Amino acid sequence: xxxxxxxxxxxxxxxxxxxxxxxxxxxxxxxxxxxxxxxxxxxxxxxxxxxxxxxxxxxxxxxxxxxxxxxxxxxxxxxxxxxxxxxxxxxxxxxxxxxxxxxxxxxxxxxxxxxxxxxxxxxxxxxxxxxxxxxxxxxxxxxxxxxxxxxxxxx
Amino acid sequence: xxxxxxxxxxxxxxxxxxxxxxxxxxxxxxxxxxxxxxxxxxxxxxxxxxxxxxxxxxxxxxxxxxxxxxxxxxxxxxxxxxxxxx
Numbered sequence: 001x002x003x004x005x006x007x008x009x010x011x012x013x014x015x016x017x018x019x020x021x022x023x024x025x026x027x028x029x030x031x032x033x034x035x036x037x038x039x040x041x042x043x044x045x046x047x048x049x050x051x052x053x054x055x056x057x058x059x060x061x062x063x064x065x066x067x068x069x070x071x072x073x074x075x076x077x078x079x080x081x082x083x084x085x086x087x088x089x090x091x092x093x094x095x096x097x098x099x100x101x102x103x104x105x106x107x108x109x110x111x112x113x114x115x116x117x118x119x120x121x122x123x124x125x126x127x128x129x130x131x132x133x134x135x136x137x138x139x140x141x142x143x144x145x146x147x148x149x150x151x152x153x154x155x
Numbered sequence: 156x157x158x159x160x161x162x163x164x165x166x167x168x169x170x171x172x173x174x175x176x177x178x179x180x181x182x183x184x185x186x187x188x189x190x191x192x193x194x195x196x197x198x199x200x201x202x203x204x205x206x207x208x209x210x211x212x213x214x215x216x217x218x219x220x221x222x223x224x225x226x227x228x229x230x231x232x233x234x235x236x237x238x239x240x241x
Contacts, residue, residue: 003206022158028214036210036211036213036214037211037214038211040215040222041214041215041218042212044215044218044222045218045222047218047223048218048222048223048226051222051224051226051227052224052226054226054230055226055229055230067156131234139223143223143226143227143230146227146231147230150230150231150233150234151234154224
């Protein structure tokens with residue numbers, strides 16, 4: 001139980017499941033304004049994919065593949081996008097967090113009754129993506145640093 | 156005669172399974188098996204949230220409770236001892 005990696009069966013299943021879980025997490029984040037779920041839920045699912053890799057392959061391998069600084073930078077980019085889009089509401093429209101993209105061609109399609117296209121919702125999908133980036137980076141770096149610190153405490 | 160619908164039977168069954176898995180998680184001496192039992196409890200809890208028509212909370216519970224907490228506890232068990240001493 002103390003060795004770095006788990007068995008070959010666990011590694012194979014983890015490497016098959018990792019892209020599927022990531023795609024599901026992106027699906028939850030992108031459909032956050034239409035279906036249940038959103039930035040936090042999709043981010044938690046995506047971070048659980050990284051945690052699966054850490055449990056299966058060991059912390060050293062994952063740290064070599066995705067550095068912890070990159071995860072922290074990813075998280076900071078998410079927070080920055082959220083704050084910038086929120087403050088843009090003051091200058092473009094009236095107040096903080098104004099939905100200034102309604103009616104624009106990018107995300108601002110106003111749907112008819114019963115129809116829910118993906119590019120509706122104005123500024124909400126951008127905020128969902130920002131929250132998802134922040135949660136994926138934060139939770140994944142927490143689990144990664146915990147695994148690395150517990151490995152270093154062993155020696 | 157009290158009428159019990161299928162919905163209430165499902166709620167009672169899920170409550171019983173949740174309490175049973177929580178008690179088993181305390182009772183096990185093997186901490187890895189205890190962690191897996193806690194994950195089972197969290198999964199049934201997310202099913203409970205879904206049945207009570209809160210699918211948003213159900214996704215959050217399944218992501219955080221059943222996956223991330225299990226991973227963190229498995230890493231902690233791996234760093235310490237697997238068997239609980241008497």
